[in-house]
Amino acid sequence: xxxxxxxxxxxxxxxxxxxxxxxxxxxxxxxxxxxxxxxxxxxxxxxxxxxxxxxxxxxxxxxxxxxxxxxxxxxxxxxxxxxxxxxxxxxxxxxxxxxxxxxxxxxxxxxxxxxxxxxxxxxxxxxxxxxxxxxxxxxxxxxxxxxxxxxxxxxxxxxxxxxxxxxxxxxxxxxxxxxxxxxx
Numbered sequence: 001x002x003x004x005x006x007x008x009x010x011x012x013x014x015x016x017x018x019x020x021x022x023x024x025x026x027x028x029x030x031x032x033x034x035x036x037x038x039x040x041x042x043x044x045x046x047x048x049x050x051x052x053x054x055x056x057x058x059x060x061x062x063x064x065x066x067x068x069x070x071x072x073x074x075x076x077x078x079x080x081x082x083x084x085x086x087x088x089x090x091x092x093x094x095x096x097x098x099x100x101x102x103x104x105x106x107x108x109x110x111x112x113x114x115x116x117x118x119x120x121x122x123x124x125x126x127x128x129x130x131x132x133x134x135x136x137x138x139x140x141x142x143x144x145x146x147x148x149x150x151x152x153x154x155x156x157x158x159x160x161x162x163x164x165x166x167x168x169x170x171x172x173x174x175x176x177x178x179x180x181x182x183x184x
Contacts, residue, residue: 005032005035006035006036006057007078008078008079008099009079010079010099010100010103010134011032011035011057011079011099013129013133014032014103015032017125017126017129018031018032020125021122021125024119024121024122025118025119025122026106026119026122026123026125026126027106027107027110027119027123027126028061028062028110028112028115028119029059029060029061029062029063029065030058030059030060030106031058031059032057032058032059033056033057033058033059033066035055035057036055036056036057037056047164047165047166049163049164050161050164050165050169052071053070053071053072053160054068054069054070054071054084055068055069055070055071055078055081056068057069060085060086060087060095061087061088063088064088065085065086065087065088065091066085066086067083067084067085067086067095067102068083068084068086069081069082069083069084069099070082070083070084070094070153070157072153072156072157072160079098079099079100080098080099081098081099082094082096082097082098082153082157083095083096083097083098083099083101083102084157087176090172090176091176092173092176092177093154093176093177094150094153094154094157096145096150097145097146097149097150097153100134100136101145103130103134103136104130104136104137104138104139105139105145106126107123107126107127107130107136107137107138107139108138108139109123109138154177154179155179157173157177158173158174158177158179161173
């Protein structure tokens with residue numbers, strides 16, 4: 001597996017697919033980046049305890065927002081870890097419960113008509129790839145994800161951050177997650 005993009009088979013398949021597109025995008029702003037790239041460029045002075053539990057793997061928007069897997073526990077199947085969205089303007093949320101759910105979200109038709117037109121061909125190829133490799137189809141509505149599970153991961157993420165974060169970092173995370181809860 002030395003030449004593989006990552007230790008996650010699902011991401012390796014996606015990388016092969018992305019490479020086959022020759023630079024075309026299949027979802028607005030989504031682009032795989034170097035697996036487990038150094039987050040320090042984005043997270044500034046965040047402690048290692050924070051950075052070590054996050055595995056960045058893709059840009060989420062063309063403006064620098066990105067997705068990272070959150071090592072919320074010690075499970076060995078990294079594809080089942082929750083996907084966290086880190087916005088370039090400080091936005092933060094749990095995007096999906098796992099990679100396959102993210103893949104379904106990426107398959108959702110873009111709202112913007114220019115994006116729909118620009119991405120149509122590559123998106124159709126992605127839909128076929130998604131069905132062929134995982135038997136998955138796009139969500140009818142991005143709001144169809146399991147909100148209760150996402151809410152629980154969001155709460156757990158805030159509790160985890162509270163274990164080591166400075167007051168400023170914790171305040172930022174709680175604000176970005178739209179939480180006002182006791183985390184201890």
